[in-house]
Amino acid sequence: MAQYEDKHSLDDKPVTEFNESPVAEDARSQLGFDGLSYEETRKIEKRLLRKIDLHLILPLFFLFIFNILDRSNIANAKLGGLKEDLGLTDTQYQTAVAVMFAGYLGGQIPSNIILTRLRPSYYLPAVIFIWGGISLCFAALKNYSGILAARIFLGIAESPFFPGALLMISSWYKPSEIAPRVAFMYCGNTIANAFGGLIAAGVLDGLNGAGGLEGWRWLYIIEGAGTMVAGVLAFWLLPDFPRSGSKSWLTPQEHRLAEWRMSLAANDETDENGGVRESLKAALSDPKVWMLVLVQNMNLTAQTWTYFFPSIVKTLGFDTTVTLLITAPVYFFGFFTALGNSLIAAKTDRRAVLIVWPLLVDIAGNVMVISSHSTAVRYTGMFLMCAGSYSAFNVVQAWVASTIPRTRTKRGIAYALVNMFGNLSNVYGSYFFPDSDAPQYWSGGVTLSSFAAGGIVCSAVLGTYLYLQNKKAAKVEEETGRPQYRYMI
Numbered sequence: 138m139a140q141y142e143d144k145h146s147l148d149d150k151p152v153t154e155f156n157e158s159p160v161a162e163d164a165r166s167q168l169g170f171d172g173l174s175y176e177e178t179r180k181i182e183k184r185l186l187r188k189i190d191l192h193l194i195l196p197l198f199f200l201f202i203f204n205i206l207d208r209s210n211i212a213n214a215k216l217g218g219l220k221e222d223l224g225l226t227d228t229q230y231q232t233a234v235a236v237m238f239a240g241y242l243g244g245q246i247p248s249n250i251i252l253t254r255l256r257p258s259y260y261l262p263a264v265i266f267i268w269g270g271i272s273l274c275f276a277a278l279k280n281y282s283g284i285l286a287a288r289i290f291l292g293i294a295e296s297p298f299f300p301g302a303l304l305m306i307s308s309w310y311k312p313s314e315i316a317p318r319v320a321f322m323y324c325g326n327t328i329a330n331a332f333g334g335l336i337a338a339g340v341l342d343g344l345n346g347a348g349g350l351e352g353w354r355w356l357y358i359i360e361g362a363g364t365m366v367a368g369v370l371a372f373w374l375l376p377d378f379p380r381s382g383s384k385s386w387l388t389p390q391e392h393r394l395a396e397w398r399m400s401l402a403a404n405d406e407t408d409e410n411g412g413v414r415e416s417l418k419a420a421l422s423d424p425k426v427w428m429l430v431l432v433q434n435m436n437l438t439a440q441t442w443t444y445f446f447p448s449i450v451k452t453l454g455f456d457t458t459v460t461l462l463i464t465a466p467v468y469f470f471g472f473f474t475a476l477g478n479s480l481i482a483a484k485t486d487r488r489a490v491l492i493v494w495p496l497l498v499d500i501a502g503n504v505m506v507i508s509s510h511s512t513a514v515r516y517t518g519m520f521l522m523c524a525g526s527y528s529a530f531n532v533v534q535a536w537v538a539s540t541i542p543r544t545r546t547k548r549g550i551a552y553a554l555v556n557m558f559g560n561l562s563n564v565y566g567s568y569f570f571p572d573s574d575a576p577q578y579w580s581g582g583v584t585l586s587s588f589a590a591g592g593i594v595c596s597a598v599l600g601t602y603l604y605l606q607n608k609k610a611a612k613v614e615e616e617t618g619r620p621q622y623r624y625m626i
Contacts, residue, residue, distance in 0.1 A: 208237070267294045307537075327471040423551075448575070
């Protein structure tokens with residue numbers, strides 16, 4: 138709701154953004170920083186943004202690759218014989234996929250609250266190292282009970298990373314700057330799935346039987362050990378929040394500028410932590426948060442094909458190695474379309490329409506996969522499924538920061554809620570693609586298309602709601618002369 142009438146969102150203060158938009162060019166932004174001119178401030182700010190990109194976004198991108206590899210390599214391991222070696226039925230395998238999210242979802246809100254109280258450069262690397270060790274232990278699994286326990290613990294260990302990364306990005310960047318950064322980080326998802334298939338093809342074919350171990354066990358050993366190394370490196374790579382911890386990579390002037398520009402974006406209010414109880418109440422009672430939850434849930438449900446993608450591609454008639462290899466181009470295509478859509482979001486400050494059109498593409502891709510028996514048509518449809526669902530997701534994440542600007546604690550809770558309820562889709566979505574439905578997977582395709590259509594409707598409703606709130610805010614600003622917050626729609 139708009140700031141002036143949202144009784145439960147007292148931390149949503151009026152924002153004047155410091156960018157090229159007309160709203161930004163008020164008297165305070167023209168004065169510049171530290172007595173510098175506007176042009177001199179812009180020059181220093183651009184240099185600062187490059188540094189933040191290098192020290193925050195680039196490490197998060199690479200760390201997110203390991204996050205996705207360890208979470209989703211069960212799909213590749215299935216093609217390597219995991220299901221048969223552990224004696225899993227079709228339903229048991231689906232449950233093993235789903236159960237990870239019991240721990241993953243439950244840990245997000247507590248973790249983001251903890252993160253606002255600790256140094257991210259210590260907390261996040263620690264959990265990365267832990268989940269890498271858990272992933273490595275998958276190589277010792279013997280039965281259904283073992284994989285259930287391992288997947289639950291993996292979910293708990295992975296739960297802090299993604300919502301924590303989003304909270305860090307929203308603490309260093311203004312709302313208008315977030316979309317391409319979230320997009321670049323989340324594109325680690327598509328890169329991970331692309332290279333995950335390539336890695337799996339080599340490991341399952343080249344190491345099967347080595348040391349008396351099946352290829353899928355070597356897959357967990359290699360990727361788990363790699364994640365543990367990444368966790369150790371993350372202690373040196375990740376920064377803290379702008380107002381906490383050591384930032385030796387910033388000059389004193391850049392450090393002050395990092396705080397000043399975020400304060401300017403919040404009408405001179407520092408992005409500090411709010412009280413946990415007050416922030417939790419504000420987030421839970423804010424209708425904007427729940428609208429974002431619905432949009433994200435619909436979109437992520439439309440994306441649940443990823444945990445079965447190698448099996449879906451296998452229905453095209455190729456052997457395991459070729460199947461894993463040809464999954465890579467689909468994800469690479471999704472990487473470029475998702476990044477391009479997010480760059481458009483950053484340039485135009487649009488959100489709803491940049492979620493709607495990808496979901497329409499996603500629906501078209503699903504229809505092609507389930508309705509045709511032609512290999513060319515079905516494989517083309519897979520490209521559209523990937524491009525559509527991933528391109529929409531990045532924009533949703535950027536929409537959260539611009540819709541829930543303050544405080545950091547409320548924003549952290551909002552991110553956790555959006556991702557927690559959004560990722561519920563991975564629990565029930567794990568049952569959408571049973572092997573018995575191969576090769577067309579008609580019911581799964583129809584279900585995913587229905588949720589994509591729901592995402593279109595929810596995005597349009599939220600966009601309309603925020604548009605009406607902006608009109609009310611403009612009227613109040615005209616009557617009082619006080620700047621009011623404008624939501625991105």
